[in-house]
Amino acid sequence: MTYQSPIAPGVSFYEATLDDRPAYPGLAASTSADVVIIGGGFTGLQAAHHLAAAGKDVVLIEGARFGDGASGRNGGQLGTGQRAWPEELEPEFGREASQKLFAIAERAKAHLKSFADSHGFDADFRPGQISVAHKRGYVDEYRDHVRIMTEEYGYPHITFLDREAAAEKLGSARYHGGIYDAGAGHINPLKYVVGLARAAAKAGARLHETTRARAIVSAGGKVTVKTDTGEIVAGRALIACNAYIEGLEPVTSAHVMPIRSFIGATVPLGDSSPVIPGGESVDDSRFVVRYFRKSADGRLLFGGREAYTSDNPADISSHIRRQIAEIYPELNNVEITHAWGGSVGITLTRRPFVRQVMPNVTSIGGFSGHGVMLSNYCGKLYADFVNGGSDDLEAMRNLKVGPFPGGDKFRKPLLFLALTWYSLRDRF
Ligand SMILES: Cc1cc2nc3c(=O)[nH]c(=O)nc-3n(C[C@H](O)[C@H](O)[C@H](O)COP(=O)(O)OP(=O)(O)OC[C@H]3O[C@@H](n4cnc5c(N)ncnc54)[C@H](O)[C@@H]3O)c2cc1C
Structure with a gap:
């Protein structure tokens, strides 16, 4: 069993x-x-x-x-930098400290990959991370962020995606634009x-x-x-x-409290599926972030549902399927083969x-x-x-x-x- x-x-x-x-x-x-x-x-x-x-x-x-x-x-996604964007840390910590924190996060990213390589294990690492705006009003912030990262933080791996480019990368027209980060990626945790x-x-x-x-x-x-x-x-x-x-x-x-987050895995979508053709991981701009990617065998792994008490939702799969269908309407009846949750430690x-x-x-x-x-x-x-x-x-x-x-x-x-x-x- x-x-x-x-x-x-x-x-x-x-x-x-x-x-x-x-x-x-x-x-x-x-x-x-x-x-x-x-x-x-x-x-x-x-x-x-x-x-x-x-x-x-x-x-x-x-x-x-x-x-x-x-x-x-977890969702297996590597994000560049600390959780907050460097420009969000600057007002409180100053430019120098923010740059240092960014450099630490870059060392963290390098460590994750080099540790697996040097110890000879494979965790299905795939490069590429896409962050997308679920509201039109956020798109300019994403554009500014790309400029700040490239010009002020010397991070060359990031590009802005307008609405069409984001739709092409995701295989969905649901989002208004975003960023593509070739320096991040995802793993099987x-x-x-x-x-x-x-x-x-x-x-x-x-x-x-x-x-x-x-x-x-x-x-x-x-x-x-x-x-x-x-x-x-x-x-x-x-x-x-x-x-x-x-x-x-x-x-x-x-100082550290739990919130529950839930993920569903679909059946393999097949080679002809338009969903995330480049195989990147994706997160969006919601407070209750939707995070998704394809597994090595072509399933959509989709996280989004949260709970703030120790109770678990009775039916994780149906909820996740509804969220998937908002982005990929063609998957509104997709079979969810695995649904699970875990506690995220937040401060x-x-x-x-x-x-x-x-x-x-x-x-x-x-x-x-x-x-x-x-x-x-x-x-x-x-x-x-x-x-x-x-x-x-x-x-x-x-x-x-x-x-x-x-x-x-x-x-x-x-x-x-x-x-x-x-x-x-x-x-x-
Ligand atoms: C559903 C979900 C999705 C997530 N997605 C992402 C993502 O895509 N990207 C990302 O960067 N982060 C993500 N995270 C967060 C990420 O997984 C965590 O930040 C990270 O794994 C924390 O690792 P940790 O070792 O500090 O804690 P944990 O992995 O939580 O380990 C803590 C361990 O301590 C043990 N423990 C607790 N109390 C005791 C005790 N008294 N005695 C002995 N053992 C004890 C627990 O059993 C547990 O195994 C996600 C988290 C969840 C739950």
Whole structure:
């Protein structure tokens, strides 16, 4: 029977079509290490690999299976830059800091590709990313963005698409224009997780699935992580739990909150399909972003539906099919073979949360839907920091991220109200 993640709804297309997903044993007994990592997504596994490769004794525990969080179930899209465009960061951070943050994101993109290449695994990387405007009024911003990126940020891979050019690239006349970015692209995220975990194990990291951290105590220069099967005592800890943190550590819980996002995979559309003939990935300008691309076997993988409570929609497929048909009316009856969801970790400013939350305990997460390349890179940066220091991690730490308002009691209802309000604006 196909594996079903215990922490997220639906069997993903990635899981259902993966040839080999090695299982890693649970923690059997108490142990000690130089570094303990909680969370086996991109962030935790990258940190484990790079620490172990530098000779550190590392133990990583994952409550479910590697990739069961966001990392193995996402849209697989790489976006250039931080989540906000550089010109949006400039008023607050200034030109120099914004350029530095852009350069960090470019290093993150390069790292994602070169890591897979150098470790010899294939995650179905395909180049090309298209961002499109669902309202006519946004088109000028896209045009300006292309000019700023090429002239002021020295990024040569981006071009403006007018309405006709966007329609040609998408195989749909639904959008008003957009941008084409030859420097970005997309991957099969679960294949990446599997390759990354193998590389981390090979480097010597001790990896454990199905082992949930129940508590973290930092005292006397040591960190103790308690689980049902034993304690791990280490000099340092990394919390890489992202949206799945729940009550494990209160500072992270106050800054990183979950929203659910859902994806559907259609049957293969066939070689003659006009949908995204160039095979790029696409995202649009809605607050509740629609993100879609074709898989290596020609299916449309379409994400768009969100939920702001822990309830899951009764019928993910029908909802996704309706959204697909708004863009591709000819697909209004298309068969959806797989429908699944996952929790995206968001922060108030939609910037990653990187912080020391207790002595010797760092927490990293909250990539706000832009984590495929940034979470991988931040995991590596954490290892660089432990191995002697990292300017790039320091720059990410300096991104201002405040707690969600409302305290423990009202944080969730307030977020629900705010996001519902913003999502309604997409319709007008
Ligand atoms: C549906 C969806 C679509 C997305 N699409 C995109 C996209 O197209 N492009 C993009 O850039 N980003 C996208 N994202 C976001 C991206 O996937 C994340 O930013 C990234 O994967 C975060 O990686 P992570 O390792 O920090 O967290 P995660 O992958 O979420 O890993 C956290 C892990 O911690 C574990 N954990 C939590 N608590 C405990 C505990 N107490 N003990 C042990 N383990 C614990 C969880 O089980 C989980 O496996 C999407 C996310 C979702 C959900």
